[in-house]
Amino acid sequence: MHKTTLAACAALVLAACATTPGKKPESAGPAAKPYSYIEDPYPSTYQRIPSAPVLLAGATVLDGTGKRLESADVLMLDGKIVAVGAKLEVPADAVRVDARGKWVTPGIIDVHSHLGVYPSPAASAHSDGNEMTSPVTAQVWAEHSIWPQDPGFAAALAGGITSLQILPGSANLIGGRGVTLKNVYSTTYQGMKFPGAPWGLKMACGENPKRVYGSRGGPSTRMGNIAGFRAAFADAAEYMKKRKGGQDSGKDGGGKRDLKMDSLAGAINGDIRVHNHCYRADEMAIMLDLAKEFGFKISAFHHGVEAYKIADRLGAEGVCGALWADWWGFKMESFDGIQENLLMVDRAPGGCAIVHSDSGEGIQRLNQEAAKVMANGRRIGIDTTPEHAIRWLTINAAKSMGIEKMTGSLEPGKMADVVVWNGNPFSSYARAEQVYIDGTRLYDRNDPKLQPRSDFMLGQDLMQGEAK
């Protein structure tokens, strides 16, 4: 009975709030402050950097919606895509970029990064990605761990990354909230925070939580993992009930505020996207049932090296697979990895395949990861066009993160997040030549002034050439 009530209640809530982005705090005084599970006391201060209008002229354009245009122009104005096509009306002050022979794509989006929370160099003092003090730490926010000076942001930018989600690690069953950033250096993380992007909630199945907590009070088994998830969401359901039947009313509810429960309630309401680290097919199936039991939706399974075994179900349930091209064998739950995993998720009816990195190296070349998948497909007679494959690292990632209305494709009105490549991006030899974020060129391979460096890298090479 308990279960039925909850699910019905949650379904209502889901329908009501499914696409609400992060809300700004209301301006009322602290005493009368309205209450919300997704109130943001650490709001984005990101502001796009002004730029003249830009016309990329004569390129091969993969627009992220599945279309490929030859000899096409892309016009950006006031931070937005204005038009993609031929014979565009161009403002007089537009900067014209000769993009003949180049390929233009939406900015690359990585749904799974630990830049800033596990930065380079890997100093023990900066190892801030896993709050390994309890198996459920839904109350922690990855954004509060981000070191904005991670040199990895610059490297990712050179690989075309314009937006990325920073997640907590996978030591915990529920590791906390992830945050989406624009890949623009700032002194504070708030200055990078993607305005209006929902938070993610990081959950982890399998070996990691039971390994970390096996000798510290549990869980020490997979059944313990599932019991841990269920207990947490049962608590959240009760918490929501106390607060007016689970409605996130924006008004003050009764009882003490619980930051951990806020995150879980936000996930049940659909305002916080659930990103679930899960490798094995059978465990993903358990998690899909568990999500139904407690009335939340899993946005994407991350890593999912066995997603190919249940690709049809993932497609049917509208759950994305955020995957590597070919990682395998580093632990038992990754032993069945194959190079066609992403391809098989993609081919299933309703399938949503995403190339993700989980790596400071991989994030620099998600295009090459996609190229590997395409090549392995060709080997078995399955061809993927570039205009389709680009979706794996742009719009599909954006969908899973809840930012697809703002970025992820080159459509009029969207953020002008754009990459100009030296050729077909799906190759070892592909290089991003220019990267635009909100219509402003913030990386240029041929202009050292547009190759950002973090504070950390300054002055490291002053003795260069003097060493004897």
Add this chain to the structure above:
Amino acid sequence: MKRPSMKQLAAAGALCLISAGALAQDLLIRNATVHTATAQGTLQGADVLVRNGRIAAIGRGLDGGNAPVLDAKGKPLTPALFAGINDIGAEEVSGESATVDSHLALGSGSKDMQVRPEFDVTTAYNPESVLIPVARVEGFGWTLLTATSTSGGSFIGGQGAPVRFDGSLDPFGPKVLFISLGADGANLTGGSRAGQWMILDQLVDEVRGRIAPDSQFALLTPAGRTTLAKYFGGGGRVAVGVHRASDIRRVLRWAKARNVRIALVGASEGWKVADEIAAAKVPVFVDTLANLPADFDQIGATLENAARMNQAGVDVGFAMGSDGSHYARKMRQLAGNAVSYGMPWEAALAGLTRVPAQAFGVGDQIGGIAVGRRADLALWSGDPLDVAQTASQLWLDGRAVPMKSRQTELRDRYLHRAESALPPAYSR
């Protein structure tokens, strides 16, 4: 279920390709773009004739007699590639310690370092590892097994050797000694990299008899003394893992003074001292994707490392910085990206073929397409350094290797699962 041996598999694959009755190790590959990885460079539209598992002739319009013929249709043919410096066959699942034999930690839990250079990881090598077919279907034919340093062990990891993926139990080239210097090894030498030089000198003293075997300062067993005596006398290659420019300079100096033949592995800051490395004629194995300042030894890491060292005249090969066993196939991506950042294509191919073969003492057998060498060859769908292409066939000693792995079996089982009402477990 009984698994067929590698040799049975290889034979089965060869039979698929050629007519029954012919010698499996005879073959004429016609009309290939032959990247010889030798001074011959690339030969367009060339034939390669294989006799008894060896390359018998290279040229146009060769007469293969009754050897089976394969038309390469102009596709690239290269030597079977070098899979890197890793533990293929000495680890199965990285996270399961019972399946990992790549390092020795006799001193686990003790504060005293155990120095056991006689540790030989090749005696753990399993030629039936599932990692081997996974590497082979990507065009890789051999690897350098490495003994890695670990806590409870020593910054001298022990010995490895080149192994070919032909099912052989034993290595096919000379042993290599592995040493880890810099921050990676410092936790094994009292917390300071200076301890590494101190202990290396102490070991030299011990090998040369200046520290008696029964001295309380002796660190080695008799077998360890014999082993080190060989390498310290220039009698074998020592692969030194090191990144920081200053450490590289010191190890070059040390090797010269002690007459030790070294290779550098890692060398993220090698470009800073490329001229010195070139002058010392020391080969270097780099991870070209390691451009982040991953630790304080690699602040100067750059994507142009390989290109700059090659430009300075260094013999540059490739090796992955981590996870090099399961992802050995990523070695091609390392080479391709080196090209993307300025390394000549032919030099990058050499980094996957000639350079490692010569550095590790097997250059007379493999690493180039030349008459008399083993017919260890790979045919490609296109540019072998581009991740957009794949291997279409691998030959070892002229025998076609089955292009199957545990991964392709899993792929085929689930790709075709809708074709049967029975659960996937019933498909073969």
